[in-house]
Amino acid sequence: MAAAAPFVLKWGVIATGYISSCFTKDLLADPKERGTTDVAHKIIAVGSRSVESAQKFIEEHAGKNSEIKAYGTYTEVYADPDVTAVYIGTPHTLHYENAKAALLAGKHVLCEKATTSNAAELRDLLALAKEEKLFFMEAMWTRFQPIAKEVKRVAEEGSLGLPVVLHADLSADFDIENKPKTHRMLDPKLGGGALLDLGPYPMIWAVLALYEHPANKKALPTTVTGSIVKTPLTGVDMNTSWTINFTETLKAQAILSASMTIPANKTGVIIRYRNGNILIQSPIYRPLSFTVQYFDKPGSGNVVREETKTFSHTGGGWYYEADEVARCIRDGKPESETWGHDKSCLLMDVFDQVRKQGGYEFPPGVEKVLPKH
Numbered sequence: 001m002a003a004a005a006p007f008v009l010k011w012g013v014i015a016t017g018y019i020s021s022c023f024t025k026d027l028l029a030d031p032k033e034r035g036t037t038d039v040a041h042k043i044i045a046v047g048s049r050s051v052e053s054a055q056k057f058i059e060e061h062a063g064k065n066s067e068i069k070a071y072g073t074y075t076e077v078y079a080d081p082d083v084t085a086v087y088i089g090t091p092h093t094l095h096y097e098n099a100k101a102a103l104l105a106g107k108h109v110l111c112e113k114a115t116t117s118n119a120a121e122l123r124d125l126l127a128l129a130k131e132e133k134l135f136f137m138e139a140m141w142t143r144f145q146p147i148a149k150e151v152k153r154v155a156e157e158g159s160l161g162l163p164v165v166l167h168a169d170l171s172a173d174f175d176i177e178n179k180p181k182t183h184r185m186l187d188p189k190l191g192g193g194a195l196l197d198l199g200p201y202p203m204i205w206a207v208l209a210l211y212e213h214p215a216n217k218k219a220l221p222t223t224v225t226g227s228i229v230k231t232p233l234t235g236v237d238m239n240t241s242w243t244i245n246f247t248e249t250l251k252a253q254a255i256l257s258a259s260m261t262i263p264a265n266k267t268g269v270i271i272r273y274r275n276g277n278i279l280i281q282s283p284i285y286r287p288l289s290f291t292v293q294y295f296d297k298p299g300s301g302n303v304v305r306e307e308t309k310t311f312s313h314t315g316g317g318w319y320y321e322a323d324e325v326a327r328c329i330r331d332g333k334p335e336s337e338t339w340g341h342d343k344s345c346l347l348m349d350v351f352d353q354v355r356k357q358g359g360y361e362f363p364p365g366v367e368k369v370l371p372k373h
């Protein structure tokens with residue numbers, strides 16, 4: 001019997017910057033190369049603030065004779081009847097208005113991290129998606145990489161016991177002294193800083209190992225404590241740390257940090273248990289290996305067995321999240337079970353609190369003031 005034809009998701013891509021380029025390359029990769037046969041992707045249109053930029057982007061990725069439509073506005077992508085889902089690759093503080101416009105035009109949405117400027121904006125989008133019966137997901141690509149599934153299996157299989165403390169850091173040297181102050185990492189109007197750009201990655205491992213742990217029973221963090229060091233260049237957060245306690249059911253703590261002026265450590269995440277540790281190697285947004293250490297007896301710290309698991313994949317690894325979006329839309333699901341709305345809200349709630357405690361306010365008008373949902 002012939003295999004069923006894959007469900008083909010028709011995409012519109014918004015913005016032609018760095019991440020749109022990475023995501024587009026992965027959308028254009030042959031799904032069979034990663035063992036995917038049930039879904040596939042087709043790019044219908046690319047929207048940019050300039051049609052020349054959209055054309056150049058299409059030519060670079062799909063060649064001169066590509067049938068992908070180039071638009072000089074994002075609105076034309078939302079209005080294109082052939083587009084089923086919109087991928088949003090603009091800077092953080094534009095996500096709300098871009099995602100809202102796409103949803104209002106009847107499109108499903110995959111929106112880059114950080115999903116919005118604040119939790120209220122996100123909840124407003126989620127309410128709209130629900131009302132319009134459309135799918136919405138934060139582009140938390142790391143959570144869909146095969147390594148994340150395996151870390152989760154080890155973390156929940158029982159030999160290590162319950163998680164006690166998780167340390168996770170994502171740092172990267174952005175050479176900010178030599179960047180224009182209008183760069184998205186430095187400009188407060190674009191939500192610049194380490195927290196919203198790098199912070200989602202320490203958070204995904206905390207969510208996976210603590211929030212998702214069956215013993216946590218989906219309890220939300222009980223406390224969040226944050227501290228920010230700002231750059232004098234523009235006042236955005238440069239070195240930021242925060243702790244999250246999950247103490248309603250688990251008695252666990254996540255100690256997280258992000259910096260945009262230093263390189264990452266070799267080990268980016270350590271999940272510590274009474275019976276051992278899980279060490280995840282950098283970069284924590286796309287780790288290719290992790291090591292599990294087992295102690296001879298609970299609490300001894302004496303490692304008697306170590307297992308390292310390594311992973312590899314062609315392409316950048318963004319296609320796993322794209323496949324998830326296609327499957328959810330094919331199956332009529334409003335959200336992903338792996339990275340659902342609850343997790344995106346958890347992240348934004350934490351970021352709101354850390355920014356508040358660290359005294360990082362966006363310029364007036366950047367954050368939308370919205371009714372509570």
Ligand SMILES: NC(=O)C1=CN([C@@H]2O[C@H](COP(=O)(O)OP(=O)(O)OC[C@H]3O[C@@H](n4cnc5c(N)ncnc54)[C@H](OP(=O)(O)O)[C@@H]3O)[C@@H](O)[C@H]2O)C=CC1
Pocket residue numbers: 015016017018019020047048049050053054089090091092094112113114139141184190196197285
């Ligand atoms: N998942 C991941 O691995 C990554 C995710 N990201 C996320 O993607 C988003 C974009 O980051 P990145 O691609 O690095 O950013 P870039 O600056 O490279 O690209 C952003 C694009 O957004 C569009 N844009 C619209 N309005 C503005 C504006 N006022 N200022 C600047 N750009 C604007 C531009 O496209 P145009 O001119 O075509 O309209 C621009 O090229 C961020 O939210 C970031 O967190 C970033 C890197 C990696």
Ligand SMILES: O=C1OC[C@@H](O)[C@H](O)[C@H]1O
Pocket residue numbers: 172197198285
């Ligand atoms: O999402 C991201 O992942 C990798 C980082 O280098 C980048 O700044 C960030 O936006």
